[in-house]
Amino acid sequence: MSTAVSRGTSPVPPARQPRLTVLSGPSGVGKSTVVAHMRKAHPEVWLSVSATTRKPRPGEREGVQYFFVDDGEFDKLVANGELLEWAEFAGNRYGTPRQAVLDRLEAGEPVLLEIDLQGARQVRESMPDAQLVFLAPPSWDELVRRLTGRGTESPEVIERRLAAAKVELAAESEFDVTLVNTSVEDVARELLALLR
Ligand SMILES: Nc1ncnc2c1ncn2[C@@H]1O[C@H](COP(=O)(O)OP(=O)(O)OP(=O)(O)O)[C@@H](O)[C@H]1O
């Protein structure tokens, strides 16, 4: 935290710190949809691109949605300390490249991470000033509908993700803010306001 020095009668406001914001929430709640909607109107919002051992879905591109790596490459990222946080989620590993995030914060720009609960907890530990935002579904049935309706996962993987969702929903109180994803437009606006 920078220290503002005040001289005379007009106090100097403290310099605004660039902020790291984490967006978490159960798989299928709509995190990517909300972030994509916000960034369409505000492409200047910087989103960290994670590394993952998950296979690309149709339409996903290297370096855009993720850096797609194999197990050995992920092991190296971990061993070399190149990840700010990482977690295993529903059978795959995911992690946030550290240096890109630090570069942005150093340049005074806000940073957005879209990561799971385990990652959010690690960020809270290592960067206590981070803002943790939880994206909640309007209801459990709607979450199941969205995850199933996306059509990207097998029934077995959907079951694993829904099991993780129960744990994630139970951890909502660990977050600073909850946004309920009833309307993509409304939540995108609220998230943008939190980033600024
Ligand atoms: N507010 C909403 N109303 C209705 N459908 C929505 C809404 N937000 C997202 N969806 C739909 O829900 C599905 C899941 O959304 P999305 O892939 O963005 O979720 P996610 O939280 O990023 O999931 P994951 O964590 O698995 O990556 C998509 O088909 C998307 O179109």
Ligand SMILES: Nc1nc2c(ncn2[C@@H]2O[C@H](COP(=O)(O)O)[C@@H](O)[C@H]2O)c(=O)[nH]1
């Ligand atoms: N801890 C981390 N979680 C991450 C990261 N990147 C994405 N995720 C989360 O994984 C699940 C599944 O994502 P999907 O693209 O396979 O549907 C979801 O909750 C993401 O938010 C990361 O770098 N670290």
